[in-house]
Amino acid sequence: MRLQPILSLITCFVFFIGHVPAHSIRPRAPTKVANIENATIHTPSQRVTASTEFNLTFSLAGQPSEFRLSLEPNHDLLSQNLHTRHVDVNGEVLRTETSERAQHKIFKGKTLVRSAGGGWETAGWARAFVVRDGNDPLFQGAFSVFSQKYHIGIVSGQAGAPASERRMVVYHDFPGVPQTNVEVGALLGRPDTAIPFTKRQYLPDSTDLTDSIGSTSGCPTTRRVAVLGIATDCTYSAAFDSAEEVQQNLIGMANTASEVFESTFNVALAIRNLTITDSTCPSNTSNSIPWNVGCSAGDMDWRLQRFTAWRRTLGDRTNAYWTLMTGCPNGEQIGVSWTGELCDSQMGANVVARTENTWQVFAHESAHIFGAVHDCTADTCSSSEQCCPLSTSSCNADAQYLMNPVSTSSQSEFSPCTIGNICFMFGSSSIKTSCLVNSDNVPTLTIGQCGNGIVEAGEDCDCGEDDCGECCNGSTCRFREGAVCDDAAGLCCTNCPFLSADTVCRTSTGACDLSETCTGDSSACPSDRHVPDGDACGTESGLFCASGQCTNRDMQCRDQLSRNSTDITSCGGNSCSLRCSVGRSTDCMDIGQSVLDGTPCDGGLCQNGQCQTDEGSWVDEHRSLVIGLAAGVGGALVLAVLAVIILCCRSRRRKHGKKLSPAVSVTSVPDLPPPYSAREHGPGTVRYA
Template sequence: MRFFSCSSFEVAALASGVLFTVGCVARSEARDRISHVYNVENPIIVTQSQQSHIAHDSSFDLIFNLENDAPRVKLVLEPNRNILSSTAYVNYLDGDGNVRHAEPVTRDAHKVYKGNAWIKTEEGGDDWAEAGWARVYVKRDGEAPLVEGAFTIAGEQHHIQLRSTYMQTKRDGDFHPKDEEDAERMVVYRDRDMKTRKGKRDTEEGRCQSDQLEFNTGPENPLSERDGIMGVSWNSASLGSLASRQLIPGGNSGYGDLRSSIGSTDGCPTSLKIALIGVATDCSYTASFPDAQAVRANIINIVNTASDVYERTFNVALGLQNLTISDAQCPASAADSTPWNVACTTSDDIEVKLSQFSEWRGSRRDSNAYWTLMSGCRSGSVVGIAWLGQLCVSNLRGSGQQSVTGANVVARTSSEWQVFAHESAHTFGAVHDCDASFCAAGATSQCCPLSQSGCDASGQFLMNPTSSRDMSEFSQCTVGNICSMMRSNAVRTRCLVNNVDVPTISGAQCGNGIVETGEQCDCGSAEECGADSCCDPTTCRYRGNAVCDDPNDACCSRCQFAAANTVCRASRGPCDIQEVCSGTTGSCPTDAFQPNGGSCGDAADQFCAEGQCTSRNLQCQQVVIQGTSGNYSNSCDDDLCRLRCSQSTNSQFCTQLNRNLLDGTPCNGGSCNSGRCSNGNDPATNGGGGGGGGESVGSWVSRNRGLVIGLAAGLGSLALIVLACCICSCCRKSKKRKAAAMPPQRPTMGQQQGWGGPPPPAYPSPAYTTFMNRNNPPLVRYA
C-alpha cells in the first residue's frame, strides 16, 4: 500500500527568490499484489466450559492450522470492551442525507476480542510459544467458527479474512484461491505474500505524498507553527521526480530535527487514554456488503485491529463513538447535506471528497477526536487521505477544497485496517518514514529517518511512503514524532478520555483494563496484572490497605498516595505550569498553562500563548524566506492576528503571510483565536474575517504610519505638480499668442539630432511593492 500523492501547485514570487508551493494531504495508495493465500484448516473454539459457543464477554482460545504443514496456531483471546463507547450509536442515512433512523450500538451484539498469538513448538506436544498479538471479530462461533482480523507471528503480520471478503476486495493480479464447495471458510495471507513489482512505482501506482493538500504543507497547519515544522513543496508536477522536492522550512528545515526525538515517548500519555472517533460510510462502501450489519461488523473489526498498535505504541486506545451508514442505493445526484455520498466515477477526486466530508463533520459540533469516511471509491491508486495534525479539532476552518477539520478518508481494500491506522497517524501528526528515494535525494528533513545515523527505514513500518511487506508497527521515529507533537501542543490532546470512571456499553466489566464506574482499579486479566501489587484482577478492588494503583494513577507510590508537592507532570517551558500531587488523591491535576498574554522569557516582548513562550517577532523569525538562507526579522504590527513581517527593523516593505498567529497572542484589546481577534470570552463577536476583527481606524493609521505618511506626501506632491502644470500651461498659451506673428526659425544641428532633448534619468524608477489579494498567500513582489 502506498501513502501520498501530489497535485496542484501555486507559484509565488518573493523578494529574493521564487517559491513553488504544493498543497498536500496525507494520502495512501494501494498495496502491491497478493501472490498467495492460505486456507485455514480445522478451526476450533476452546473455552473453560468446553463449549464452542461464546458470548461477547467470553475469554477463549481459537486454534487452527494453515495449509502446507505450517505450525498450529492458537489465538488466546479476551473481550475488548473499549472499542465501543457506552454512548455509541449508528445513524442510517437515506439518499438525501437525512437520518432515516438511529439506534444504539449494543455491546452484546458484537464479539470483539484482543489477545496474543501462540504457535505449537512440537507436533504432538503440549508446549506453546508466544509469538505475537491478535485482534479479531468473531462472525460466527460454534463448530465451524469464522473470524476476521489480524495477528502476528515472530513480527510478521497475518491477515485473516472470510474467503468472500477476500474475493470482494481482490484486485486483478491477486492470487485466486481455488473454488470451494462449502459455503464459507477463512483464508490467511502474510505481508510477505504481497509482491513488490519493480519498475512500476511511478507509472502505475504513483507515490504517496503526505504533502498534497495546501493546508498540510502551508503555514496555517499547527505543525508548521510550532517546532519549525512546515511541509514539502514541489517545483515539478512529476510524481516520479523525487529530486525536485524542496522544503518550506520554518526556522530550520523541513519537519525539524526528527532524529532528536527518535524513540522518545515524552509527551505521550503515561496512562491509558481513549480517543473516541466517528466513522461514516458512503453508498458505494455500504453496497459492497450484503447488509448493514456486515458493514458495522467490518468497521468495528478495523478499529479493533488498529487500536492494538495505538495502545502498545502511544498508550491511546481507539473507541468507536459514532457510526453513520449511508444507504446502499447511491442517489442520482449528491444531496447538499452529504455531497461526499455519490456513486463512483472515473474522475473521482479524493481531495474533493475529503473537503466535502470535512464540511459535513465540521457542522456536527461533536467532541470526537476525529472522523473517518470509509469509501468504496478510489482516486486512481490512492486509497487514503487525511488532514495533518488535526486531532481533537472539530471546528471547520477554510472552505471549498481547503475545508479543514479532524477528518480523513479510507477506501475499501483488503488491508483497510493498515490504511486506517496510517491515515489516523497523520491525524495524530505523523509524517512518513524515510525510504531510499528520500534518502538519495537528500530530503531526510521531510521524513522520519530510521535512526540517529541511518536514513532508509526500508519499508518496515506503517508510515512507509511506498508499498511494504511488513507494516504492522510504527517506527521509533514515528513514536518520537507523535509524542513530541503532543508534548509541544502542536497536536491537541484534550479530547482524549481518561481511563477513570469510563462508562462502557454493558456497564463495568472487571478485567478489561478500563477503570469503569463502580471499580476502584482494573489492571486487566490475571496474566496482565502479574506485577501489580495494588489491584486485585478478580474483583477490581484495591488489595489490602492500598488506596490507589501505581500503573494507572500518576500520584500513586507503592499503592499509597504520593506525598504532597510530588511532581506528577513536569513543566515543559516558562508558560507551562508544573503539576504536583495533592497528597490526598492518586490523580494528577489537569494540565494547565500560564494565562495567555502573560510575560515570559528574557525579552520584553515575549508572552505566553497556549503554553508556548513566543512573540510576534519570533513567529516571523520562524519563517524562512524562500530562495535565501535568511529569515524575516520583525513583525509589522501589534494588533492583528495574521503574520505581517519585514526583513529588517527599518524596512517599509511588509509581507502579509498566509499564516495565523498562535492562538492566545495578544491583539487589539483581546487575544487571537484561529486568525481572528477575540475580545475575550466570545470569539464570534469580533468579526474581522481573516484576522484582526474589530480594528479601529486609529490603530490602522498607527500601524501603517509609514504608509500614511508616504501616501500623504505623494498626494501632496501630486497636487503641487498638477498646480504647476496648470500655471505652465497658462504661461505657454500667453507666449504662443505673442509669438504668432514671428517667422519660424531653423533648428540648430543639435536640436535636429535630438541632442537638445532632456537627458535620460540618472537612476531607474524606484522599486515598488505589489500586494496580491488571492486565496493563496498574498506575497510581496519587487520590481
C-alpha cells in the first residue's frame, strides 16, 4: 500500500519532467528535472529565522502528489563558532575561547510523502537552505525518498534574469546510464532494476577512473562547507612563539587549502574546533591525549592510530574530519590519512607534518578523506596499483598535481582525474556528505549587532532586515508596543502574542512520532519528541521504534539496498552493523552501514554504531523495591547513630570527673576537585560546546 502513491507520483513525474536550462548545472549523465510548484512555508507569517522549526510543502509540475519537509535548525552547523581549547601536557584544559558566529538559514529534517490513506509517511532525510522566505519562498538543498537522493536547485531561464524570475527545480542524476534506458522506478521510488549486493566501498578496484576525468558533474552546484577539527601535538606547538601564532598558522593553512577545494569542488573548508597543546612534550604518555608525545614515541602510522581512537571518544558527528598537526615527519613521509572517510565520526582522521609547504600536504591528506587516490607515476603505471592517470590516453601525471605521492611546493591544484574521481564520489553517494553545510560563504568571525538575524544579549528580536513586520522593530531589535513575541521566531507566536497552551504546533508524522503543543509562555515549539526507542509499533509483529521511525532490521536492509523485496532480509543478529542477505543465499554481507540509532541490540540500544546498555533500567523497573530497601537501610542507620550518641552520653556521665584530652585540629582536609577538566566525562573524553 505504501508504494501506490509513490508509483503514481513517478508516472506523473515522467510525463511532466523535462530539461531545464541552467548555467550552473552540467550533468555528468542525463538529468531528470521538474519544476517545483506551490511551495509553502507553514508558519503564521510564512517567515523563518535560523532558529525556526517548520514544515515546508511543495509539489512537482503537473501532478497532484505533495512532499513535506519537516525541518528544524541544524544547530551544530549554524553555530559557526571557532572553539579553541588550550590544554597542558596531560590534556587538562587550561582555557577555552569562542569566536562570534555568522548566520545562515540552514535546516535539517526528514521527507514525508502522502500515503494511500491521505496521511504522511516518512520517506527519507531532507536538507534545505532558505534563500528567501515569505509567500514566495526560494530554497535549495536535497532530500531523499526511499534511499533515492534528489537535489533542489535554483535556476533562471536565461543569463542575467532578475531574482524574481528565479525558480526551483528538483533534479536527479543517473551516472553512466543512457537516458533511454532509465527505469521509471528509479525516478522517485525504489528502483525496479536489480542492484548488485556487495559491501559498499569508497572506490572499488574495478572502477575505471578514466570514465570521469575532468568532469565536475556530481560535485555540489551550490557552495557547501566542510567544518573540521584540528589538533596540534607538542612538537608542532613548539615551532611557534605563542599559542596565538599557532592558531593564526592553522587558520591561514586551512584558508589557503580551502581555496582550491572551493574553486575545484565547490566545497569550502572551515575550522570549527581547535585543540592546541602546550609546547612542552610530556615525559609519559597521557591517557587523555595519547597522541601528544615527542617524535621518538612512534611514527606517523602510530600517531594516526592513536589520534583516530581519540577522535572516536569525542562523539562528534558535526565535523567532517579531524587533522593532527605534528612536527615529526617519518623520514620522507610527511602525511598519512584514512581514505574516503568524510563525515565518518569513527574514522574521519589524518595526520599532517609541518613542512615548508604545509598547506599542500594538508590539502593532499584532506583530499584522501574525500576519497581521492594518488596520481599515477612511472612506477605505478607499470604496476597493478590503482592510481589516477593523466588522461584517457596517457598514464603518468608527471608530478604536476596535489595528489602526486611526493609533495612539492609547485603543486597547487588537483588533476582532472582527481576532480572527476571526487565528483563521482559525490554524485554516486560513494562517500558520506551528510555533514556538509549549505552556505554561500566560508564562516567568518563577526561582531554581534542588531540586524544580523541572530537574537543576542540585549535584543528581543532580530529578523536580519529593517522591516521586521508588526511585532519587531528591525532598527532597534526590540518588540513593538503590545508585542510579547515575534511571529518569525517560532511556531507558537501569532500576531505578536503567544499561542495558548496545548495548541498543537507540530503534528505527529507516524506511529513513533509524538505531537508537540505550545506552552503558552514561549514562541518556540517544544523539541520534537519520539516514542522511546525499542518500543513496539505498527500492526505487524517485530516492528519497533528507532529514531522516530517504525521499522525493523529487514526494512532497514531493504531501504539501504533501495529495494522493497521480501528476498532481502537481515542476518546480523543483534549487532549494530547492518548485515543483509539476498534470496536463498547463505552469504551474510556487511554493507558498511550501521543500523538506525535506537535499534535494539544485545541488552541495549544501538547508538552511533555501538550497543549502549541502560544500566539504570533495572532500577526503573524495580523502583518500589529500591525505595523500600533504601528506607529500611536508612532507618537502621539512624537508629544506630542514636544508639552511639546515647552510649557516649552515659560514658561521659560516669567519667565526669576525668579531664578530657584537648581536641585535635584537622588540617589535612583534601582540596575540592576543579569545576571542570578534560576528564570530566571519563578518561580520554573531551567535550566541545
